[in-house]
Amino acid sequence: MPNHFVLQPLMVGRFPAFPIAKFLLQAETTQTIEAPCISWLARSTSTNSVVLVDTGPAALTEETSKFHTGLEVRQEDRIDIVLRSNGIDPNEITDVVFTHLHFDHCSHAQHLPNSRILVQKKEVQYAVAPNPEHRTGYEAGYRNVFPSWMKAFDKFEIIQGDVEVVPGCRILALPGHTPGSSAVIFETRQGRYAVAGDLVNQIENWEGNNGRHIAPTANCGLELCFDSFSRLEREADVVLASHDYRMFDSTKYGFTS
Numbered sequence: 001m002p003n004h005f006v007l008q009p010l011m012v013g014r015f016p017a018f019p020i021a022k023f024l025l026q027a028e029t030t031q032t033i034e035a036p037c038i039s040w041l042a043r044s045t046s047t048n049s050v051v052l053v054d055t056g057p058a059a060l061t062e063e064t065s066k067f068h069t070g071l072e073v074r075q076e077d078r079i080d081i082v083l084r085s086n087g088i089d090p091n092e093i094t095d096v097v098f099t100h101l102h103f104d105h106c107s108h109a110q111h112l113p114n115s116r117i118l119v120q121k122k123e124v125q126y127a128v129a130p131n132p133e134h135r136t137g138y139e140a141g142y143r144n145v146f147p148s149w150m151k152a153f154d155k156f157e158i159i160q161g162d163v164e165v166v167p168g169c170r171i172l173a174l175p176g177h178t179p180g181s182s183a184v185i186f187e188t189r190q191g192r193y194a195v196a197g198d199l200v201n202q203i204e205n206w207e208g209n210n211g212r213h214i215a216p217t218a219n220c221g222l223e224l225c226f227d228s229f230s231r232l233e234r235e236a237d238v239v240l241a242s243h244d245y246r247m248f249d250s251t252k253y254g255f256t257s
């Protein structure tokens with residue numbers, strides 16, 4: 001019997017007024033939107049696998065507030081507290097996948113004691129010493145700032161390329177937003193669902209314009225982004241977004257009663 005998953009979006013922080021043009025390359029607008037940070041919980045319907053994709057941002061400190069602006073994280077947004085408030089014991093999480101190591105995707109994983117953390121080797125290498133324009137995203141190279149992703153480094157399992165996490169769940173190397181970005185593909189009763197990280201911040205990145213996907217503005221190479229979109233077309237039936245409130249229109253994905 002195939003191992004199917006049911007997915008649930010969890011709110012783990014928010015950007016109250018995020019410029020749309022930062023999500024969608026060439027968007028001709030100065031408008032801002034409120035954007036959530038989403039952690040995706042995926043529970044197997046037949047085994048004890050509970051997979052978490054990304055874990056959200058940390059609350060700002062005096063130091064990080066100097067370079068992260070417009071981020072709102074409350075105490076109750078911490079991933080282990082969010083899990084508990086949704087009836088899930090943080091000890092149940094078996095696997096964490098970081099789609100990439102930007103600060104708003106990989107904090108507080110140290111509070112998930114029984115999980116390993118899967119991350120692409122290229123992403124870890126880049127996060128340690130990114131180009132100057134990408135330092136903020138990785139919180140790298142600031143005095144008195146210990147990057148969020150490093151706090152659970154002892155649990156890292158470094159991967160390279162496409163890897164099966166458990167039956168019914170696999171990681172696709174999907175560079176574009178960052179050098180070591182990944183998507184996670186889940187088999188569900190309604191087809192293959194992809195959690196695509198920040199390649200697909202908003203539904204519009206995927207649905208696009210006149211049949212063409214829209215790359216995120218923050219990217220490490222447009223060609224890589226479009227190669228990754230092509231891979232997603234082949235590998236997924238439904239693509240979920242990482243910073244889009246419309247994801248909360250459903251509380252469960254991939255589920256049929």
Ligand SMILES: [Zn+2]
Nearest residue numbers: 100102177198
């Ligand atoms: Zn990112």
